[in-house]
Amino acid sequence: MSGEASKTIESKVLWGGKVSPFSISYGKMMMWIFLVSDALTFGGLLVALGFARHAAVTAGEFWPSSEQVFTHFPFTHAHLPLLYVAFMTFILIISSVTMVLAVEAGHRMDKKKVAFWLALTVVGGLIFLGSQVWEWSTFIAGPDGDITTWADNATLKQNFFLPTGEMVDGAAKLGQEGPHAYAMFFFFITGFHGFHVFTGVLFNFIILMNVLGGTYEKRGHYEMVEKVGLYWHFIDLVWVFVFTFYYLV
Amino acid sequence: MERDDIIEYSLHAHHSAEEGVKIRKKIYFVTALLSIITIVEVVVGVFISRSANEFANPGLWTSIKIGYIALTLIKAGYIVLVFMHLGEERKHFKWMILAPYIMFLLYLIFIALYEAVAVGHGMTL
Structure with missing residues (x-):
């Protein structure tokens, strides 16, 4: 016999069936399988967006240039395409880094550092959620935040146009709405992702409480931090694709 | 009574302080790489925008589009293989x-x- 079966593995790391498939712990493998299923959901949503867009473009309909749709930044009325989304992307990447540093500290059983990096991850997640709230409210109510002017001030209507006031394909007049599918996909995809961020922050917070309470110190390893870390990195991973396929391409 | 049928196990859950230094170095390298790629994407997106080039320079826009997707896949690869440690499984x-x-x-x-x-x-x- 060769491979795993012939190796001696410490009995306390074996699964219930007294083997340890792929030399990976049960919880981590199940988290990976969950993430694959979640990735299929997000993949399906982004492919559906591609379907709607390709069908519309082939039919000669207008599809908005995303970088011209959201051009706002807090505390200014300047025309700043992409900058705010770039800021959100950066926040998510940095919070992913603090998470991986928390996992690394966990491998050294450094409780203080784990708590420090995990707390920063929670803060990063909250900043991202707050940024998304601001983006959504600006989208819905317009840059001045006056929700009563929904009908004529909604950014999703106004900013379908180029800075020069001309349509990309010359099909529409000023003030005409773009395809509704665009706005629906925007709120559905970023909303679904935002919900994941929300639950991710929640998980991270619960695990942070456990770290501070010494649960994993007693258990002898910080694998729970690694498992919620997988989920958190997955959220960052999804955003990388949403950023590309919604704002850039 | 403490149950003995629930096993709290973990594999490869520890490393030494010296190994930690090496791992952190890799983490900082990937951080810098992801940040630079994002900055490049945003700068290209702002200065060579889709709205100005999609119909004016279709050839240029197509190559930028392919470039974006390639950069995204590079970013995704580093996140999955390094940050999520899938490369070490x-x-x-x-x-x-x-x-x-x-x-x-x-x-x-x-x-x-x-x-x-x-x-x-x-x-x-």
Whole structure:
């Protein structure tokens, strides 16, 4: 016999069936399988967006240039395409880094550092959620935040146009709405992702409480931090694709 | 009474302080790489925007689009293999996670976009 079966593995790391498939712990493998299923959901949503867009473009309909749709930044009325989304992307990447540093500290059983990096991850997640709230409210109510002017001030209507006031394909007049599918996909995809961020922050917070309470110190390893870390990195991973396929391409 | 049928186990859950220094170095390298790629994407997006180039310079825009997707896949690769440690798992586990997903999604992208073009042609008739 060769491979795993012939190796001696410490009995306390074996699964219930007294083997340890792929030399990976049960919880981590199940988290990976969950993430694959979640990735299929997000993949399906982004492919559906591609379907709607390709069908519309082939039919000669207008599809908005995303970088011209959201051009706002807090505390200014300047025309700043992409900058705010770039800021959100950066926040998510940095919070992913603090998470991986928390996992690394966990491998050294450094409780203080784990708590420090995990707390920063929670803060990063909250900043991202707050940024998304601001983006959504600006989208819905317009840059001045006056929700009563929904009908004529909604950014999703106004900013379908180029800075020069001309349509990309010359099909529409000023003030005409773009395809509704665009706005629906925007709120559905970023909303679904935002919900994941929300639950991710929640998980991270619960695990942070456990770290501070010494649960994993007693258990002898910080694998729970690694498992919620997988989920958190997955959220960052999804955003990388949403950023590309919604704002850039 | 303490139950002994629930095993709290973990594999490869520890490393020494020296190994930690090396791992952190790799983390900082990937951080810098991801940040630089994002900055490049945003700068290109602002200065060579889709709205100004999609119809004016279709050739340039197509190559930028392919560039964006390539950069995104590089970013995704580093996140999955380094941050999520999939690169350090067993080779068979890595492919058990990646291969079915990639195969299914490549087919889904192909068939959805192919059909979208057909549907779009139908809409004009």
